[in-house]
Amino acid sequence: MSGELRLLIVSGLSGSGKSVALHVLEDLGYYCIDNLPAGLLTAAVNEVRAHEVGAVKQLAVGVDARNHTKNLDALPGLLQELRKQGVSTDIIFLHANDEILLQRYSESRRRHPLAEKGQQLRAAIERERTILNELQLSADLIIDTSRSSIYELAEVIRSRVDRRGVEEKLSVLIESFGFKHGIPTDADFVFDLRSLPNPYWTITLRGLTGLDPEVQDFLDSHDKFTAMCEDISSFLARWIPHYRDANRGYLTVAIGCTGGQHRSVHMTEKVAAELRKHHDSVLTRHNNLPELRLNPD
Secondary structure (H helix, E strand, O other): OOOOEEEEEEEEOOOOOHHHHHHHHHHOOOEEEOOOOHHHHHHHHHHHHHHOOOOOEEEEEEOOOOOOHHHHHHHHHHHHHHHHOOOEEEEEEEEOOHHHHHHHHHHHOOOOOOOOOOOOHHHHHHHHHHHHHHHHHOOOEEEEOOOOOHHHHHHHHHHHHHHHHHHOOOEEEEEEEEHHHOOOOOOOEEEEOOOOOOHHHOHHHHOOOOOOHHHHHHHHOOHHHHHHHHHHHHHHHHHHHHHHHOOOOEEEEEEEEOOOOOHHHHHHHHHHHHHOOOOOOEEEEEOOOOOOOEEOO
16 A cells, blocks of 8 residues: 555444544544535645655545535545545445434434434434435444444444455454344344254353353254354355455354344354454454444454
């Protein structure tokens, strides 16, 4: 990446953590501009190129629904032109579910930027989703912050987004979750382990997690668990190179069981360990283990 400019477009719903993401990127050495009209993007890139001298130049631009619709519609074309000029670009899109966004606005007492006089907050959120839908579909990485604290979001930005820029590799995240808590909306692949033997029904294992040796030994003793681990690992090992060859920057794999405490946690760690034999940038995240959320390899 010597001499190449890296451009990050940071977008998403109001209240989803865009400001946090930009602050983290600024701390990491990015030149950050928030709420830039998309039509001025090329000028901003040229300005940075003209005045920044050195190895890797890094620019992060916040683009959201306050932009004119015409500018948002033109953004994919602008990015394509910049790529032709040698600019490395990624779109990072943050979102959260409606109830979480409503709660955050209620706690902060802030006014939603699209809320017109007399309009309900929920209607403003829905309008914003509609405006940003096409941009979300174009995103290289979608981050659901519904269950994330600002510290966890900061770690995601450092571990996935910034690291991706340094290593210029496909960033793979394997995340465990519990179906009773909802399927992660940022997943490219979802695997269901609920048909496998469940340690929860063994009293001595109920309070433990898939990170504990006792649970791991229980699961590894079942042929079904081992077979599914081999199937998931071989499937991903086969297809990850195709995603890399297609210039995908990020791949997210969700592995779920009922509660996200036992089976999915151990499977996530085993699959990640297998993939790391051939791919350097593999992270694990445990959505329903608050004490251990995102782990580097």
